[in-house]
Amino acid sequence: MKVTETELPGVLVFEPRVFGDERGFFMETFNARRYAEHGLPERFVQDNLSRSAHGVLRGLHFQHPNPQGKLVSVLEGEVFDVAVDIRQGSPTFGRWTGVTLSAENKKQFYVPPDFAHGFVVTSEVALFYYKCTDYYSPQDERSLRWNDEELGIEWPVSSPTLSEKDREAPRLSEMGEGELPVYGV
Numbered sequence: 001m002k003v004t005e006t007e008l009p010g011v012l013v014f015e016p017r018v019f020g021d022e023r024g025f026f027m028e029t030f031n032a033r034r035y036a037e038h039g040l041p042e043r044f045v046q047d048n049l050s051r052s053a054h055g056v057l058r059g060l061h062f063q064h065p066n067p068q069g070k071l072v073s074v075l076e077g078e079v080f081d082v083a084v085d086i087r088q089g090s091p092t093f094g095r096w097t098g099v100t101l102s103a104e105n106k107k108q109f110y111v112p113p114d115f116a117h118g119f120v121v122t123s124e125v126a127l128f129y130y131k132c133t134d135y136y137s138p139q140d141e142r143s144l145r146w147n148d149e150e151l152g153i154e155w156p157v158s159s160p161t162l163s164e165k166d167r168e169a170p171r172l173s174e175m176g177e178g179e180l181p182v183y184g185v
């Protein structure tokens with residue numbers, strides 16, 4: 001398995017080994033012991049699957065408190081996936097990193113707890129599958145504006161389809177006291 005670090009410490013790209021033959025292919029999509037060797041928690045407690053059409057952007061979302069780490073992948077189609085460091089006091093606070101995930105490249109992206117996460121669909125349809133290190137906690141769910149100028153995320157889709165919640169999300173600078181995680185805590 002190939003593991004690539006990004007410019008944000010802890011945000012990693014995984015490329016699992018793929019065994020192809022005349023029947024098709026086989027790959028292990030998760031192995032707690034092996035992924036823990038690269039710093040991931042062994043405990044993932046919830047798996048999610050969403051299906052979206054071209055141009056749909058889900059995010060930027062995070063839970064605070066009770067943050068979720070997410071190991072994300074694409075089973076059908078292609079997305080541009082983004083992680084944002086929102087930890088107050090972090091040396092990379094407000095920085096983002098993105099990666100193209102697709103059924104074809106079979107890449108996985110690890111977004112640690114206390115990072116905001118979102119993706120936009122760049123294929124006709126995308127099936128988005130991910131593992132979470134903690135449970136969904138609706139009262140802790142927060143949104144961050146996808147096109148916050150201070151983040152400057154270079155989304156490959158200029159006019160995405162958003163939920164009302166995401167359309168109305170605040171900018172990072174508009175987040176109130178206690179709404180953001182603190183680095184090192």
Ligand SMILES: Cc1cn([C@H]2C[C@H](O)[C@@H](COP(=O)(O)OP(=O)(O)O[C@H]3O[C@H](C)C(=O)[C@H](O)[C@H]3O)O2)c(=O)[nH]c1=O
Nearest residue numbers: 048050058059061062070117118119135136137141163
């Ligand atoms: C996330 C979640 C949602 N729901 C329910 C709540 C709503 O009635 C419905 C749709 O939720 P939402 O519009 O928040 O779904 P997404 O926009 O895909 O949200 C996700 O999108 C970005 C990419 C993320 O990283 C998060 O995992 C998550 O926030 O599913 C649940 O029942 N359990 C869950 O874990």
